[in-house]
Amino acid sequence: MPQRKIIHVDCDCFYAAVEMRDDPSLRDVPLAVGGEGGRGVVTTCNYRARTFGVRSAMPGSEARRLCPGLVTVPPDMGKYRVVSRQVMEILRELTDLVEPLSLDEAFLDVSDVSDHKGSGTLMARYLRERIHREVGITVSAGVAPNKFLAKIASDWQKPDGLFVITPDRVQEFVRDLPVEKLFGVGQVTASKLHALGVKTCGDMQALGADVLLDRFGKQGYRLHEMAHGRDDRPVVVSRIAKSVSVERTFSQDLPDKAACESVMPALVADLNLRLSRKDRSKPIHKLFIKIRYSDFSTHTLERVREHVSEPEVADYQPLLDELVTNKERPVRLLGVGVRFRNDDAPVTQLRLFD
DSSP, X not given: OOOOOEEEEEETTHHHHHHHHHOGGGTTSOEEEEOOSSSOBEEEEOHHHHTTTOOTTOBHHHHHHHOTTOEEEOOOHHHHHHHHHHHHHHHHHHOSOEEEEETTEEEEEOTTOOSGGGOHHHHHHHHHHXXXXXXXXXXXXXXXXXXXXXXXXXXXXXXXXXXXXOGGGHHHHHHTOBGGGSTTOOHHHHHHHHHTTOOBHHHHHHHOHHHHHHHHTHHHHXXXXXXXXXXXXXXXXXXXXXXXXXXXXXXXXXXXXXXXXHHHHHHHHHHHHHHHTXXXXXXXXXEEEXXXXXXXXXXXXXXXXTTOSSOOHHHHHHHHHHHOOOTTOOEEEXXXXXXXXXXXXXXXXXXXXX
């Protein structure tokens, strides 16, 4: 079986990060989302609040006792869902194999992705930079040969960190890993392991599978596998891609429409390369183009284009002509994409007479 490359992306103090992004006055104070009132519970908090011992799921009264200067804001789930969708769309532009675990974290299987020289490290760096630039929050990422190790790696250098566990370093890494870091090992299981003299994965390896199975049943086998850095769970995709696109943010603005036209062939070539790697069970329904100008105003235009299987530059030229009305306006970002036809969508027949 070929070696897998898994990335785990985890937004740093997600709800608090969105609030700090939207209100700069909150950036330099200990902040909790939730926890206001007599019985409120902290949903999440920023890292400044964590230095006082404030934690998620802590009663607000206890949080304020630990941190008298704590600022609290009510959760805004609608806003967080919008930001989550932005993050997930960026992830899905790199690969369809994305498994969201919650609003703020996801696994990606990038084993077959050739972008960024096929390097999981470069892909993770690109995702982190792009999310920070376009969404305005920081994410931490872990890169490893499996989901278990990638999730541990993403937490290794939080916040705003990137940690990579290459296949040749797996054994060295897990040997000294505390058992408390393992998925599913809470206080009770950790205490039982400590009673057996097991504090690290190396200790668990020495203990052996038979003892673990005898003491912990089915969980014992999973503990044995994790202690050796093994995890064969696949990334589970529950969402069918509705669109595919590529875009480029230029370090220097493109000066005019002619410059945009000069980079279109490379963009369309990249799009077709990405399309060739997709499961193309649904035909292309629309083509779209996206432009962000130097003043950061962003515009998109899409048009129905049936019977296009491999888009060409000529297919996008009419969209570019229609969208760019000022030929001399500098362009910061340019993107092209396709939307697939959704034959499963419900069809509503309009009645002629009521």
